[in-house]
Amino acid sequence: MSEKTTTAKIKLSVADLDFEKQGGLLPVVAQDVSTGAVLMMAYANQEAVQKTQESGFAHYWSRSRGALWKKGESSGHLQKIVEVLVDCDQDTLLYRVHQSGVACHTGRPTCFFQELTIKIKDK
Amino acid sequence: MSEKTTTAKIKLSVADLDFEKQGGLLPVVAQDVSTGAVLMMAYANQEAVQKTQESGFAHYWSRSRGALWKKGESSGHLQKIVEVLVDCDQDTLLYRVHQSGVACHTGRPTCFFQELTIKIKDK
Numbered sequence: 628m629s630e631k632t633t634t635a636k637i638k639l640s641v642a643d644l645d646f647e648k649q650g651g652l653l654p655v656v657a658q659d660v661s662t663g664a665v666l667m668m669a670y671a672n673q674e675a676v677q678k679t680q681e682s683g684f685a686h687y688w689s690r691s692r693g694a695l696w697k698k699g700e701s702s703g704h705l706q707k708i709v710e711v712l713v714d715c716d717q718d719t720l721l722y723r724v725h726q727s728g729v730a731c732h733t734g735r736p737t738c739f740f741q742e743l744t745i746k747i748k749d750k
Numbered sequence: 751m752s753e754k755t756t757t758a759k760i761k762l763s764v765a766d767l768d769f770e771k772q773g774g775l776l777p778v779v780a781q782d783v784s785t786g787a788v789l790m791m792a793y794a795n796q797e798a799v800q801k802t803q804e805s806g807f808a809h810y811w812s813r814s815r816g817a818l819w820k821k822g823e824s825s826g827h828l829q830k831i832v833e834v835l836v837d838c839d840q841d842t843l844l845y846r847v848h849q850s851g852v853a854c855h856t857g858r859p860t861c862f863f864q865e866l867t868i869k870i871k872d873k
Contacts, residue, residue, distance in 0.1 A: 636865035646867075656788055663786030668777055672752045676866070683870045705813045712788075715854050719791045728828035731838050739835035739844045740761040743767075743799070746847050747806045 636712070643682055645718040652688060655720045657730065659699075659737075660709045666730035667738040669696075671720065676711075683708050685722050704728040759835070764799055768841040775811060778843045780821075780853065782860075783832045789853035790861040792819075794843065799834075806831050808845050827851040 635655035635732040644653060652670040659666055669687040671679070675695055682697075685706035690697040699705035713720060731738040767776060775793040780787055792803070792810040798818055801809040805820075809831035812819040823826035829847035836843060854861040 629841070636863060639864050639866055641866070654777055654791055656791060659789055663781055665781055665788065668779060668791075668837065670802040680866065681870065683868065688782050693803050699791065708868065711866040711868065713813050713864040713866055714791065714861040715856050715858075715863070716861075718863070719861075721788050722868070735838075735840050737840075738837040738842075740759060740838070741836040741840070743764070743803065743836055745803050745806065745834065747804060748817050 637717070639713050639717065641673060641680070643717055644673075644676065644713065644715065644720075646673055648716075648718045652690075653685060653718060653720050655685075655722055657685060657706060657722045657724055659726050659730075660723045661725065664737050665739055666706075666724070666726060666736075679708060679711065679722070687723055700725060701726070704730065704734075706730075725747075751834050751859060762823055762840070764796060764803070766840055767799065767836065767843075768785075768839065769796055770823075771839075771841045776841060777845050778808075778845055780808060780829060780845045780847055780849075782849050783846045783850065784855075787860050788862055789829075789859075790845070797853060799843070802831060802834065802845070822850060827849070827856075828852065829853070 655671045657666040672688040675686040675688045685698045687696045705727045709723045729736050778794045780789040795811040798809040798811045808821045810819045829852045832846045852859050
């Protein structure tokens with residue numbers, strides 16, 4: 628993949644993550660490693676991150692249901708983890724995955740299927 | 751780009767975005783269109799989204815400074831907008847950009863330069 632660097636990444640453990648900043652949750656971006664597409668954005672608590680580490684499949688925390696959520700558990704649209712990247716502030720994760728089926732509950736490959744109109748003003 | 755679909759995307763305006771869910775802010779993922787790399791995650795309020803639409807450069811809301819933030823205004827590391835995508839819930843944005851210089855304040859190309867250790871347990 629063209630976006631990969633050749634330098635080894637710094638390795639972190641769950642204890643290094645800053646869950647405090649957002650009340651126990653980290654925002655998580657999921658990206659398909661095959662296409663580079665950004666698939667979705669969701670949240671994970673510590674348990675979800677640990678389940679992701681241990682199972683090799685993406686887990687999140689559903690804020691609406693107040694429950695641990697294994698992505699694709701009912702639909703079969705699992706996200707197999709290739710790597711979990713951590714940002715510079717250690718408060719955001721990037722799940723790099725192989726997506727089975729589609730990521731979006733609407734049946735589309737990615738949740739980002741709508742576009743905001745851009746209206747650049749002349750100066 | 752391989753992640754692009756051939757179907758036209760649904761067009762939305764700022765009025766369609768759900769700013770209420772997170773107290774006036776939307777999470778924003780920034781992605782480099784040239785490499786596919788996920789660069790950073792930040793937040794935007796309505797003014798930041800409108801400035802992004804009107805100027806063609808990525809604007810965010812800095813939660814730490816409590817201020818509108820034009821990315822790269824002091825460093826020169828601007829993000830020129832190619833398109834702004836909206837997710838299915840209309841509460842998350844994806845800025846697809848041409849990144850000048852580097853995205854991360856550490857000098858690295860992307861903020862996601864660290865990796866969480868994965869320890870898949872045998873069943």
